[in-house]
Amino acid sequence: MITLSLKKIAEITKGQLYGKDLFIDNIVIDTNKIIPGCLFIALIGKKFDAHIFIDDAIKKGCSSIIIQKKIICHISYILVENTSIALGQIASWIRKQTYAQVLAITGSCGKTSVKEMTASILRQTGSTISTIDNLNNKIGVPMTLLQLTKNHKYAVVELGANKPGEITYTSNITKPEIILINNIQYAHLQGFKSLLGVSRAKSEIFSGLKSNGTVIINLDSNHLSQWKKEIKQRNILYFSIKKKNIAIFFLVILKLIYMALLLQCIHHVEK
Known part of the structure; x- marks a missing residue:
């Protein structure tokens, strides 16, 4: 901290x-x-x-x-x-003082596994923090960001929700350069009422994405069409399992590392 x-x-x-x-x-x-x-x-x-x-x-x-x-x-x-x-507020302030490139991950399932894999890869290239276990709510996300120091290069932050509005809050605190929506499935329907409600809640992650940010999306996601306005004019990478493009997921991770390194280089040049 x-x-x-x-x-x-x-x-x-x-x-x-x-x-x-x-x-x-x-x-x-x-x-x-x-x-x-x-x-x-x-x-x-x-x-x-x-x-x-x-x-x-x-x-x-x-x-x-x-x-x-x-x-x-x-x-x-x-x-x-x-x-x-x-x-x-404290977590948001600290995030703004650091040079870390932040990747935020959401989705109905698999968030924690993807977070762990991504963080493990990024740790090979620089000092990285990530969400502890699955503490991904309005308390867990700030506590993750409090770990940041000016020596960190990357942060992999998991954003979860049980009801509408929660990811809007955590995404705006996190201010990620890159976001990944892993999938949209039937989960937490008590809070979201329907699969469409789940899709809308997960799309709240776009609200905190930086203007030059990148979006990574699962093409197999339900109600993907609902995101068209939010992802318009964004840098977008897609992956799919149903379309037999399993390998593209790993390409996404490789591109993620490249983009993070590039952003880091650009930042240092601007300094």
Whole structure:
């Protein structure tokens, strides 16, 4: 993680800093992962409120906290309107400070396997981070991006969703140069209602793609025609299994590496 002062974090999150300014190089959301000097963010979910673990976090050695409920505390803290949004804001800021080329992957199934394969390949050419396990939601994606430093060349980030709007949020935080939609299948229909709903939700990944970005699409995807407007005037690579073009998938990965290297070279030239 890039080292940040609490003052800077308060500015990024539009929060109010109470206590002295400190420098932070580690952010955690789980008290089981507290290390001395870290910043603990007290998230609130549908079934939990991490504010109840603040005392435990302090006892374990965190130096500061981000909260959305004002408390009496003897360590520095930042009061924000929403701690989950604050986490995303910090991750988004860090992503913008790095030189890493980012690949975002979504799809109904196979995301994690493709993520692992791609990250493994990219690690042969440069320092690479990737989503841990399948932590691909509005909390997991920011936590992945927090790992970035200015020494990383690549980031492979998995974007998942259980309902509409989630990938729009994570894609705009991630701001990928390259996106891959692995497939569109019957999954999470409770949240998306239909296969068309799944397709529309996955297409939200286009929202964060950089203007000169590249799209990698499975030609076998259901409701592919729904994406025509979003992928218009984009750099597009296709792959297909049904069309007997299995080998093209591996060509896509090779082209991905080439494009990432090329983008990296261009960036350094512009500097």
